[in-house]
Amino acid sequence: MSAHQRNTERRQISLDKAEFPIISPDQTVLERCPACGEATLIEVTMTCGQQQKTMQRHVSCACARKQRETEEAQARQREFEAQLVQAWAGTGLAITTFRHDTFDADDGANEKISRTCRRYVEKWPEILKQNYGALFSGSVGTGKTFLAHAIANALIKQGVSTLVTNFSKILNTVMSSRDRQQILDSLNAYQLLVIDDLGAERGTDFAREVTCSVIDQRGQAGLPLIITTNLSLKEIKETSDMSLRRIYDRLETLCPITICMDGASRRTADAARRKQAARELLL
Numbered sequence: 164m165s166a167h168q169r170n171t172e173r174r175q176i177s178l179d180k181a182e183f184p185i186i187s188p189d190q191t192v193l194e195r196c197p198a199c200g201e202a203t204l205i206e207v208t209m210t211c212g213q214q215q216k217t218m219q220r221h222v223s224c225a226c227a228r229k230q231r232e233t234e235e236a237q238a239r240q241r242e243f244e245a246q247l248v249q250a251w252a253g254t255g256l257a258i259t260t261f262r263h264d265t266f267d268a269d270d271g272a273n274e275k276i277s278r279t280c281r282r283y284v285e286k287w288p289e290i291l292k293q294n295y296g297a298l299f300s301g302s303v304g305t306g307k308t309f310l311a312h313a314i315a316n317a318l319i320k321q322g323v324s325t326l327v328t329n330f331s332k333i334l335n336t337v338m339s340s341r342d343r344q345q346i347l348d349s350l351n352a353y354q355l356l357v358i359d360d361l362g363a364e365r366g367t368d369f370a371r372e373v374t375c376s377v378i379d380q381r382g383q384a385g386l387p388l389i390i391t392t393n394l395s396l397k398e399i400k401e402t403s404d405m406s407l408r409r410i411y412d413r414l415e416t417l418c419p420i421t422i423c424m425d426g427a428s429r430r431t432a433d434a435a436r437r438k439q440a441a442r443e444l445l446l
Contacts, residue, residue: 196224264312284317296388301424329359351384361392
C-alpha cells in the first residue's frame, strides 16, 4: 500500500468516527401564541461529542405565518396595480376614474342584478375559460356603468389585468395614431376589457369599422368583453342599420350575459337630493 493510500484511509477512518452536532428531538416550548396556541419560543439542545449546548430560538406560529403571507400578498397586489396604472398611462385609452366604483358603494337598488355581477367575479376562472362577456343595456343613469366598473375593480383586486375605456376614446386614439393595428392589439393585452357607451360614438363608416374590429379581435383572442350601452335590447335587435346589425350579432355571441337596467335615472334622483340639501343649507 502506498503512502498516499494509507493517508487516504486514515482520513476516511477519522471521518467515520467524527460526531456531528445533532439537534435533540425533545424540544421544550417556552412560550406559545395566545391566539393559535402554537409555539413562539422553543429551547433546543445540540450535542457534539460529550458536549451539549442549549439555546433558545424564536419560531413562527400559525398567526405569524398567516400575517407574513398576507403582507406578501398585499405587496404583490400593490406592485401589480402600480404596473397596471403604468400600462394604462402608456395607452391613452384608459378611464381611471372608475376606481371609485366598487361593490362596497353599491346601494343594492336592484339586488338580483347586483348579485349577478358579484357572481361574475366569483366565477371568473370559468368566465375566462368560456369567454363569457356581458352586455349592460338601459337608459341613462340606471347604474350600468357603475356595475361594470365594480366588476372591473373587484377583478383587479384578484390580480386580473383589466382595461376600462369607451368607444370615443378608442376612436380618437386610433384616428391620432400612425399604427391603427397596434392600438387595436393593445386592447387584447388585458384579460378583461370594459367598454362604455356603445352607440354614443359618431355614426360614421369609420367609427363602425373600428367598433367592429375591436369586437372581432376580442372574439378571436378568446377574452371576455363587458360593454354598456344606452340602447335597449329591443333597439339593438330591431335596428334597420345593417352595419349596426352586424356589430350586435357579434355581441350576441361574445356577450351571452345580458343585463337590462330599467327604472328612473339615479343621476336625476341624486341631483334632486343635492339641490334639496343645498337649499336647506343656504335658506
